[in-house]
Amino acid sequence: MNYEKMYNTIDTHVAGEAFRIVIQSPIRLNGDDIQAQHHQLQNGFTNEKNLLLNEPRGHRGMHGCVVVPSRIAEFSLLFFNHQDVSNFKYEGLLTTVTALIETGNLNETEDGLYKVETVKGIYTVKALVENQEVTSVSIESESCSVIESNPDYTAVRVDNDRDYLIFRLPDTIPGIELEYLAELNRWGLGKTTELNRENIDYAGVVVVNLIPSYPGKLQSVTFEKDGYILRSPGVDSTFAILTALLEKAADQSKIENHSVFGSALTVNKVTEGSTRFSVKTEAFVTGSHEFIFDQDDPLKEGFLLA
Structure with missing residues (x-):
């Protein structure tokens, strides 16, 4: 078993839509340009993405997010999903801010505003935090x-x-x-x-x-x-x-x-x-996991149940 292929994730959902947030993994993206990183993630790491999205580790409704550093925001967020699924979801921003705050991976701000860099631009998530629990998150749309x-x-x-x-x-x-x-x-x-x-x-x-x-x-x-x-x-x-x-x-x-x-x-x-519109809701952390990609596993990429 090669533990160098270990992935640390946080599972979350908002209104029932599930997101698996990758906070530490062997996925290495070059540079700090969000567009270039997005291109690398979309066009590579197929085995790794399947490991995290598919059965028996995931399911068809699972969405993936990779947290990476940002020079201009609290963090950058890259999406990876099943085929024909949009590579941007507001729910992913809301759940990731919630998960990072509640697990101590993101420091609370005085004004409760958190900037997230994505390939679609920078979005501001507002989070209400009580005793390190995020009780609500909100975001505004573009036009x-x-x-x-x-x-x-x-x-x-x-x-x-x-x-x-x-x-x-x-x-x-x-x-x-x-x-x-x-x-x-x-x-x-x-x-x-x-x-x-x-x-x-x-x-x-x-x-x-x-x-x-x-x-x-x-x-x-x-x-x-x-x-x-x-x-x-x-x-x-x-x-x-x-x-x-x-x-x-x-x-x-x-x-x-x-x-x-x-x-x-x-x-x-x-x-x-x-x-332009706003949505205010609550996201929930449902678990934290360590996944290991084993090259010898005949079902190493998982599978989707019919």
């Missing part, structure tokens, strides 16, 4: 906009970067509840397959069910490009839904988005007339 509206869906671009297709819940599905998960899964797999066949570019497909008796409250499910259902309502998805709703109701300033698994995220418009 969001509707880029297409047709009878089938509304396409929303989040942060001028990631496109989400917003669909109304089909009449054939009674609701967004666990008892209808099979029907939702079939619809999502069929829709993503259709969109992929038509070469439509998107980061996620979001199906929404508004609740007329509770204005501002809704349910949604987000499907990634392979048809996989997100375990959370999704920060990006919730930003996208509020952007789409603002096209029809300019006074809509807040929504509470519930997932099929019972978790929820609340998003607010930052200022009147803006297309």
Whole structure:
């Protein structure tokens, strides 16, 4: 057993979406330019990434983050994910700040603000800390906009970067509840397959069910490009839904988005007339691990369960 191939990680989740944060590992990235480091991570270390993401060590819903030093922020964060999954997620910033503070790997600041460098730019996470426990984390989006509206869906671009297709819940599905998960899964797999066949570019497909008796409250499910259902309502998805709703109701300033698994995220418009939003939530540390990459292990890269 070669202990030089040991990986130290912290597992976390926010609203059910899981992140494995690599704080120490044999992954060596040259230089201190975030774009160059991102390129190295995306185009190399395949065995190492599979080790950390796949069964029996991980699962299809696991996301990976690598913490590296930064000259201009508290730290830099690089993402690695399963195929066809976005390489940037707000949830990763929120969970990493939480995990690093609670494990003593990040010093608390007086104002509770923490800058995180990513390939998409520098983001500021606000964390409320009580007795070294992070009780809430919040972050603001960049500009969001509707880029297409047709009878089938509304396409929303989040942060001028990631496109989400917003669909109304089909009449054939009674609701967004666990008892209808099979029907939702079939619809999502069929829709993503259709969109992929038509070469439509998107980061996620979001199906929404508004609740007329509770204005501002809704349910949604987000499907990634392979048809996989997100375990959370999704920060990006919730930003996208509020952007789409603002096209029809300019006074809509807040929504509470519930997932099929019972978790929820609340998003607010930052200022009147803006297309920028904020989300405030709580992230949770679920464990710390040491993984060993054994070249002789026939399942050294793990596998995904059907």
